[in-house]
Amino acid sequence: MKADAHRRHAESLERAIALAKSDPATSVAIIENAWGAAYHWISYGCIRKYQQHRDKHQGLTAYLVGLGEQHLAQWWRNFEDVRQAGFYGNQAGESEVQEALDLLERIRTWATT
């Protein structure tokens, strides 16, 4: 997938998040979509900055560390924790949703600047 396609996917997922925000029952969907959008922003940013990217999320942390993007790798690892806790936990609360949205904001800023 090319950089612009990754950007379009990220923006589409962010529109879905904006629509879901009015319904508190969609917290898991917001986190899932935010995680997906973050992945596409990382791919977009890596292509922009390094002319390469990893086309799957497995191994992405080590890949980003290998590029020297320690902070980005840290945010991604943090995101994985928020998302995986949703699989093993009973619910995703407001604080988890806010954490996911904060991480998405940081990752988008990294990708687009």
Next chain:
Amino acid sequence: MKMAPIPAWLDEATSALVEETVRMLIKRHANILLAMILFGSVARHEERPLDDSCPSDVDLLAIFDTTDRLVKPYREDIFATIIDACALHLDAPREVNVLLSDRTMQTWDAMFLDNLARDGILLYARGSLPAPLAARQSLQERLEDKGVIR
């Protein structure tokens, strides 16, 4: 759950990454880290092999002495530590995921806690296990004593 070393069936490079992650978390966050548990497919020795198109990750649960589910305000420093460990072992073929938990463990699904108590491998513990795990541990030991489960 048993206290045990990192399983021998894990490849050398991933094992080194797990060991580094545990060691660095203990060193840097000793005041709040209560326990570290290996769980999931690797703990059960049911992991997908390295030649699989998607080999299993290694799952660790790190339990901290706080009641905040997101382990704030320590969260960012903890992930910085995890990344520092990762940076020393980029050759590890398996990814090591660390899930953070507060000591109440209230938001975790009961089935997840049951599986954790049954299959988990305790890599580190300071003091007794958090109540939700200790209760299950006790039940498991009683059932094992009676030969109901092995």
